[in-house]
Amino acid sequence: MSLTTMFDVxxxxxxGDGVTLDSPAINRAIEAAAAAGGGTVHFPLGTxxxxxxxxxxxxxxxxxxxxxxxxxxxxxxxxxxxPAEPNAWDAYQDFxxxxxxxxxxxxxxxxxxxxxxxxxxxxxxxTRWGPGPxxxxxxxxxxLSLDSPSDAEPNPVxxxxxxxxxxxxxxxxxxxxxxxxxxxxxxxxxxxALKLCRHVLLRDFSILQGGHFALLATxxxxxxxxxxxxxxxxxxxxIDCCRDVQIRNTRVNSPNDDGICLKSSYALGYSRAxxxxxxxxxxxxxxxxxxxxxxxxxxxxxxxxxxxxxTGRIKCGTESNGGFKKITISDCLCERSRGLALETVDGGxxxxxxxxxxxxxxxxxxxxxxxxxxxxxxxxxxxxxxxxAIRRIIISDITAHDVDxxxxxxxxxxxxxxxxxxxxxxVRIVCRxxxxxxxAARELEELERAYPEPSMFGTTPAxxxxxxxxxxxxxxxxxxSCEEPEMRPLMILDDVEGALFEGVNGKPDxxxxxxxxxxVKDFTVRNSPPVQDTLVExxxxxxxx
Numbered sequence: 001m002s003l004t005t006m007f008d009v010x011x012x013x014x015x016g017d018g019v020t021l022d023s024p025a026i027n028r029a030i031e032a033a034a035a036a037g038g039g040t041v042h043f044p045l046g047t048x049x050x051x052x053x054x055x056x057x058x059x060x061x062x063x064x065x066x067x068x069x070x071x072x073x074x075x076x077x078x079x080x081x082x083p084a085e086p087n088a089w090d091a092y093q094d095f096x097x098x099x100x101x102x103x104x105x106x107x108x109x110x111x112x113x114x115x116x117x118x119x120x121x122x123x124x125x126x127t128r129w130g131p132g133p134x135x136x137x138x139x140x141x142x143x144l145s146l147d148s149p150s151d152a153e154p155n156p157v158x159x160x161x162x163x164x165x166x167x168x169x170x171x172x173x174x175x176x177x178x179x180x181x182x183x184x185x186x187x188x189x190x191x192x193a194l195k196l197c198r199h200v201l202l203r204d205f206s207i208l209q210g211g212h213f214a215l216l217a218t219x220x221x222x223x224x225x226x227x228x229x230x231x232x233x234x235x236x237x238x239i240d241c242c243r244d245v246q247i248r249n250t251r252v253n254s255p256n257d258d259g260i261c262l263k264s265s266y267a268l269g270y271s272r273a274x275x276x277x278x279x280x281x282x283x284x285x286x287x288x289x290x291x292x293x294x295x296x297x298x299x300x301x302x303x304x305x306x307x308x309x310x311t312g313r314i315k316c317g318t319e320s321n322g323g324f325k326k327i328t329i330s331d332c333l334c335e336r337s338r339g340l341a342l343e344t345v346d347g348g349x350x351x352x353x354x355x356x357x358x359x360x361x362x363x364x365x366x367x368x369x370x371x372x373x374x375x376x377x378x379x380x381x382x383x384x385x386x387x388x389a390i391r392r393i394i395i396s397d398i399t400a401h402d403v404d405x406x407x408x409x410x411x412x413x414x415x416x417x418x419x420x421x422x423x424x425x426x427v428r429i430v431c432r433x434x435x436x437x438x439x440a441a442r443e444l445e446e447l448e449r450a451y452p453e454p455s456m457f458g459t460t461p462a463x464x465x466x467x468x469x470x471x472x473x474x475x476x477x478x479x480x481s482c483e484e485p486e487m488r489p490l491m492i493l494d495d496v497e498g499a500l501f502e503g504v505n506g507k508p509d510x511x512x513x514x515x516x517x518x519x520v521k522d523f524t525v526r527n528s529p530p531v532q533d534t535l536v537e538x539x540x541x542x543x544x545x
Contacts, residue, residue: 005033005036005038005039005040006039006040006042006062007029007030007032007033007036007039007040007041007042008029008042008044009022009025009026009029009041009042009043009044009048010025010044010046011029012025012026012028012029012032013025013028014026014029014046014048015046016043016044016045016046016047016048016067017046017047018046018047018048018049018068018070019049020049021049021050021051021072021077021078021079022048022049022050023048023049023050023051023052023053023072023079026041026048026050026053027053027054029041030053030054030055030056030059031056033056033058033059034056034057034058034059037058038057038058038059038112039058039059039060040059040060040061040062041059041060041061041062042062042064043061043062043063043064043067043069043117043119044064044067045064045065045066045067046066046067046068047067047068047070048067048068048069048070049070049072049077050069050070050071050072050104051072051074051077051079051080051081051082051104051188052081052082052101052102052103052104052105052106052188053069053104053105053106054082054106054107055105055106055107055110055113055194056107056110056113057110057111057112057113058111058112058113059113059114060113060114060115060116061105061114061115061116061117062116062117063115063116063117063118063119063120063121063205064117064118064119065117065118065119066119067117067119067120068119068120068121068122069104069105069119069120069121069122070122070124070125071104071121071122071123071124071125071126071188071191071211072125073124073125074125074185074186074187074188076125077125079186080185080186080187081101081102081103081104081186081187081188082101082102082103082106082188083101083102083186084098084099084101084102084184085099085100085101087099087267088269089266089267089268089269090133090134090267091133091134091135092133092265092266092267092321092377092378092379093133093265093266093267093319093377094130094131094132094133095130095131095132095133095134095184095189096130096189096190096212096213096216097216097218097238097240097263097265097267097319098133098265098267100190100193100194100195100216100218101193102184102187102188102189102190103188103189103190103191103192103193103211103216104121104123104126104188104190104191104192104211105121105191105192105193106190106192106193106194106195107193107194107195107197108194108195108196108197109195109196109197110194110197110198111197111198111199112198112199113194113197113199113200113201114200114201114202114203115192115201115202115203115205116201116202116203116204116205117204117205118204118205119205119206120205120206120207120208121191121192121205121206121207121208121210122207122208122209123191123207123208123209123210123211123214123232124208124209125188126187126188126189126190126191126209126210126211126212127184127187127188127189127211127212128189128211128212128233128234128256129189129212130184130189130212133377138377139375139449139450140345140373140375140376140377140449140450140451141377141451142306142451143306143307143308143451143453143455143456144447144450144451144453144455144456145306145307145308145453145455146306146307188211189211189212189213190210190211190212190213190214190215190216191207191210191211191213191214191215191232192207192210192214192215192216193213193215193216193217193218194215194216194217194218194220195218195219195220196218196219196220196268197217197219197220197221197223198220198221198222199222200217200220200222200223200224201224201226202215202223202224202225202226202228203224203225203226203227203228204226204227204228205228205229206228206229206230206231206293207228207229207230207231207232208231208232208290208293209231209232209233209289209290210230210232210233210234210235210236211232211233211234212234212235213234213235213236213238214230214232214234214235214236214237214252214254215230215236215237215238216235216238216240217237217238217239217240217242217245218240218241218242218265218267218268219240219241219242219268219272220239220242220245221242221243221244222243222244222245223239223242223244223245223246224245224246224248225237225245225246225247225248225250226246226248226249226250227248227249227250228250228251228252229250229251229292229293230250230251230252230253230254231253231289231290231291231292231293232252232253232254232289233254233256233289234254234256234257235254235257235258235259235261236252236253236254236257236258236259236260236261236284237250237252237259237260237261238258238261238263239260239261239262239263239274239277240262240263240264240265240267240274240319241263241264241265241267241268241272241273241274241322242274242277243273243274243275243276244276245274245276245277245278246277246278246280247260247277247278247279247280247282248278248279248280248281248282249280249281249282250281250282250283251282251283251284251285251292252282252283252284252285252312253284253285253286253287253289253291253292253293253312254284254285254286254311254312255285255286255287255288255289255301255304255310255311255312255336256289256304256305256311257304257305257311258311258312258313258314258315259284259285259311259312259313259314259334259337260279260282260284260313260314260315261314261315261316261317262274262277262315262316262317262324262327263316263317263318263319263320264319264320264321264322264323264324264348265319265321265322266319266321266322266346266377266378266379271321271322271323271347271348271378272322273322273323273324273325273348273349274316274322274323274324274325274327275324275325275326275327276325276326276327277324277326277327277328278327278328278330279314279327279328279329279330279332280328280329280330280331280332281330281331281332282314282332282333283332283333283334283335284312284313284314284332284333284334284335284337285297285312285334285335285336285337286304286309286310286311286312286335286336286337286338286364287299287310287335287336288300288301289301299336306453308338308364308365308453308455309338309364309365309404310336310337310338310364311337311338311364312334312335312336312337312338313334313337313338313339313340313341314329314332314334314340314341315340315341315342315343316341316342316343316344316350316353317341317342317343317344317345317371317452318343318345318346318375318451318452319346319377320343320344320345320346320347320348320350320388321346321347321348321377321378322348323344323348323349323350323351323388324342324344324348324349324350324351324353325349325350325351325352326352327352327353327354328353328354328355328356329353329354329355329356329358330354330355330356330357330358331356331357331358332357332358332359333358333359333361334358334359334360334361334363335361335362336361336362336364337360337362337363337364338363338364338365338366338369338454339360339363339365339366339367339368339369339400339403339409339454340355340358340360340367340368340369340395340398341369341370341371341452341454342369342370342371342390342393343369343370343371343373343452344371344372344373344388344389344390345371345372345373345374345375345376345377345388345451345452346375346376346377346378346388347376347378347386347387347388348388349388349389349390349391350388350389350390350391350393351389351390351391351392352392353392353393353394354394355393355394355395355396355398356394356395356396356397356398357396357397358397358398358399359399359400360398360399360400360401360403361400361401361402362401362402363400363401363402363403363404364404365404365407365453365454365455366407366408366409366410366454366460367398367400367403367409367429368395368398368409368410368411368424369409369410369412369452369454370390370393370410370411370412370419370422371410371412371452372387372388372389372390372412372413372414372417372418372419372469373412373414373447373448373449373450373452374387374414374448374449375449375450375451375452376449387414387417389417389420390413390419390420390422391419391420391421392420392421393419393421393422393423394422394423394425395422395423395424395425395427396423396424396425396426396427397425397426397427398426398427398428398429399427399428399429400427400428400429400430401429401430402430402432403429403430403431403432404432405431405432405433405434405435405463405484406455406458406459406460407454407455407459407460408460408462408463408464408465408466409429409464409465409466410454410457410460410465410466410467411465411466411467411468411470411473412457412466412468412469413468413469413470414446414448414469415446415469415495417469418469418470418471418495418496418497419469419470419471420470420471420472421471421472422470422472422473422474423473423474423475424473424474424475424476424478425474425475425476425477425478426476426477426478427477427478427479428478428479428480429464429478429479429480429481430480430481430482430483431463431464431480431481431482431483431486432482432483432484433463433482433483433484433485433486434482434484434485434486435459435463435486435487435488436487436488437487439459439460439461439487439488440461440462440487440488440489440512441461442458442459442460442461443461444457444458444460444461444466444468445457460488461488461489461492462488462489462490462491462492462516463480463482463486463488463489463490464480464490464491464506465480465490465491465492466491466492466494467491467492467493467494467496467499468492468493468494468495468496469494469495469496470493470495470496470497470499471496471497471498472497472498473496473498473499473500474499474500475499475500475501475502475504476500476501476502476503476504477502477503478501478503478504478505479504479505479506480505480506481506481507485509486508486509486512487509487512488512489508489512489513489514489515489516489543490504490506490508490512490513490514490515491504491506491514491515491516492515492516492518493515493516493517493518493520493523494518494519494520495518495519495520496517496519496520496521496523497520497521497522498521498522499520499522499523499524500524500525500526501515501524501525501526501528502525502526502527502528503526503527503528504525504528505528505529513543513544513545514528514530514531514544514545515531515542515543515544516542516543516544517536517539517541517542517543517544518539518540518541519539519540520536520538520539520542521537521538522536522537522538523535523536523539524536525544530545531544531545532545
């Protein structure tokens with residue numbers, strides 16, 4: 001039968017009044033379309049209260065303008081989301097990354113599936129919380145900003161089939177959890193979850209309040225995301241262990257977590273790189289939840305749950321077992337959000353990344369954050385997961401304005417494991433400034449096993465770039481200015497080999513160094529007044545000018 005055959009959900013018993021539970025009728029329509037060889041399951045104007053909707057191959061969900069799929073609240077509506085399926089590998093990432101069936105819309109091992117149209121997916125009844133990995137807590141599970149119980153906001157309580165657990169990413173194994181999966185009492189925590197699917201199209205619809213993940217796509221290949229509008233209370237798009245993905249013309253407001261986040265977890269039971277990814281023409285923001293879709297752009301919320309500034313960013317990581325390869329991020333706007341982040345801390349390799357033509361406004365942490373760490377959250381054998389690598393990175397045509405004064409851009413490798421082959425060109429950064437001599441004297445710890453966030457190091461002793469454990473760095477056409485007097489140097493290089501700076505402009509205050517070099521080899525600066533053209537073969541400590 002033709003894939004254009006229409007299966008109207010109302011013909012299968014859906015009412016669309018927002019009160020009647022319509023997911024049984026919706027699933028009947030999907031089953032009928034699948035039995036016919038595929039087709040379009042049509043949602044006319046109406047509000048369709050639902051628990052889990054189970055996708056099938058060769059199915060399109062068509063959401064008309066004015067149609068809403070509304071996630072039911074199991075504490076208010078009789079029924080439940082599908083239980084989380086068993087996963088032997090859920091010790092290596094939190095519950096949300098490790099299970100897919102406990103979602104509003106889910107599919108596994110499918111091909112040629114689409115969700116299209118101008119309708120809305122409203123995750124009102126979803127929870128945004130869940131337990132952490134199925135093991136005792138360890139270093140790197142949570143940001144350092146939450147390590148102090150007195151500073152941490154109490155996590156909500158989730159009642160599971162085997163007892164009550166505290167939600168969040170710390171997690172622990174409740175009694176009996178090794179025997180069967182935690183069901184979270186029939187709760188769902190993702191708007192859309194896809195596992196091991198191919199040929200997927202998501203286009204034109206909106207998601208409001210998407211739960212823990214508005215979209216979790218794991219092991220999905222040939223995925224196109226086009227013209228979505230997402231206004232959510234945790235992660236927006238999580239693209240995990242996926243290949244051949246295009247994300248374009250999409251808007252994500254996610255003040256409490258990441259907006260567009262590429263990951264490579266161990267949830268499939270093996271390491272798989274996220275690769276061949278194009279992100280273009282997108283906008284990520286950190287306005288109050290719900291105020292992006294309604295156009296009010298609220299600013300009442302000042303902190304994300306980890307006690308840092310609003311999130312809403314584009315990031316590779318934190319889950320990073322399989323690494324990230326051949327990724328292009330271009331022509332994007334980031335507002336009231338953290339800067340761009342490339343992070344590998346679980347043994348994966350980040351390589352062949354191009355980031356260009358990005359505008360950052362009201363940056364709540366570092367504009368650029370490259371972090372090679374050794375959290376090592378993954379299977380261990382004969383020496384662990386390995387440290388991984390970051391190499392062959394090109395970042396160009398970046399404009400950042402109103403940057404949090406505490407944080408420089410950070411390129412942070414590890415002793416003996418440097419970040420390699422980074423080119424940064426045509427960058428304009430305007431910081432708020434105000435750094436003190438005390439700030440300039442700070443020494444930053446290595447923190448190799450910590451959860452990676454720019455704030456992990458505290459206020460940086462440079463205001464432009466702090467660069468440590470890096471090899472082969474080229475920087476040209478970079479201008480950094482401050483709105484308030486600044487007593488920190490423009491750039492600090494620590495354990496850096498092979499650095500060329502050309503056409504760098506910072507204009508530090510009188511008496512403040514432009515460059516501070518520590519344990520640096522093969523350093524060259526040209527055409528960067530007030531610093532004279534200089535070649536340094538080796539120095540343990542040097543300030544310029």
